[in-house]
């Protein structure tokens with residue numbers, strides 16, 4: 257059981273407020289000892305500007321992209337941040353209003369324009385946002401800040417300058433890709449995205465960006481679609497936020513949160529529509545699991561895995577074991593879209609109201625699903641899972657589908673284990689023991705949790721009125737144990753003298769090794785990376 261704390265002072269409101277960028281890095285005050293081997297940059301993305309002029313962004317995923325950097329060098333730490341000069345940001349700054357429609361905030365035509373130019377703006381179609389507030393990751397030797405659309409933004413990880421906007425549609429048949437690619441040791445990047453093809457044909461495309469070619473050209477130019485997975489429903493692809501990858505397979509979970517393409521296409525002609533207006537729930541399909549092989553790349557169409565409805569944003573890890581694929585997920589029970597609960601007005605309510613809203617929302621659970629690879633007709637009605645260490649089941653039905661029941665790895669009422677991380681370089685796609693996550697208490701991030709996915713043992717770091725971010729695992733040099741390393745998290749303690757800090761925890765037991773504090777609030781960050 258996770259001990260639950262209360263937040264009657266509601267100081268979490270501060271993490272959803274605008275800040276200014278910095279002109280130069282500021283030095284942090286350090287307590288404790290930062291391991292001498294920890295030299296590099298923690299880069300994180302999130303929203304940093306929650307209003308322009310007198311217009312407020314409505315949803316958690318609308319604020320303008322702010323890139324944060326904690327630099328660690330010789331035991332010293334500095335903090336720096338800059339707004340990314342996306343078109344969404346630059347034009348909002350220039351016109352002092354929301355110009356490009358965001359995830360949950362509509363842009364309205366400029367009232368100063370005359371009726372003819374307004375008419376043409378209206379029919380030019382709505383521009384897709386490039387507000388890259390979700391994550392940052394390397395492609396070849398470059399670094400890209402990303403959202404989930406077709407636009408990614410190249411940034412300089414040292415100066416935090418914005419370098420260029422790249423349109424993935426120029427290279428790939430996708431309408432967007434997730435902010436959670438998988439990366440292999442050689443630098444190959446895999447991702448998945450929706451593709452609304454010709455004749456309204458619909459698919460999920462798994463794409464591959466190779467490592468830097470010998471001629472040192474941009475690997476994005478060599479990107480390709482590797483596998484196409486079909487959509488269970490015509491005109492309604494599911495929302496996809498991440499996917500799983502083992503040594504030999506891709507795992508795609510098709511959830512009942514759907515993008516209604518007709519709404520999506522027509523929404524753009526209605527003034528005031530947003531991406532959020534295009535989602536709907538399929539109340540009957542439950543959740544489908546799909547597999548694709550990596551080499552040779554191909555969709556395993558005969559493996560039809562089904563289970564009850566849940567929302568899925570983050571895969572924790574997936575691996576192959578004795579002819580099974582084990583898939584660990586942060587789920588939210590039911591088909592109602594969890595993003596409906598992430599409007600800023602709701603997250604900035606008083607504590608009792610925040611709790612009431614979260615009580616109505618889908619409930620979180622960390623689950624393990626096990627997918628058999630070998631399926632024989634004669635095994636109908638039997639549990640096909642023979643792995644000794646799990647209670648997860650898979651039963652073959654007469655119609656050829658396989659019904660999955662999960663093993664619950666962690667569950668607490670309205671206490672989510674989310675924004676999961678693992679020792680990625682050692683364990684991605686492999687059997688593993690430890691997951692690290694951000695504890696959400698009624699959607700408010702208030703603790704860091706380590707979960708042993710084999711024994712279900714948990715460890716917690718928590719401090720009064722402190723709001724941490726996704727903990728990133730950095731392995732110790734030469735580590736032999738999976739959890740030999742540190743966790744890095746940005747923690748905000750609004751009432752403190754120095755409210756923003758970088759927290760360094762020992763990943764073995766979540767004890768504090770050091771913290772580096774700065775005299776500025778740091779708004780919420782979603783995802784990021786450590787650049788050694």
Ligand SMILES: CCCCCCCCCCCCCCCC(=O)OC/C=C(C)/C=C/C=C(C)/C=C/C1=C(C)CCCC1(C)C
Nearest residue numbers: 317359390403404405431432515531569674699701781782
């Ligand atoms: C860090 C603490 C957070 C505090 C509260 C969070 C509660 C979290 C509960 C669940 C976990 C959710 C994780 C979500 C993480 C995330 O970062 O999501 C951001 C997602 C964004 C900004 C998605 C944008 C997607 C867009 C603009 C998609 C556009 C499209 C369509 C809708 C249709 C197809 C075309 C296109 C343009 C791709």
Ligand SMILES: [Fe+2]
Nearest residue numbers: 497569570783
């Ligand atoms: Fe995410």
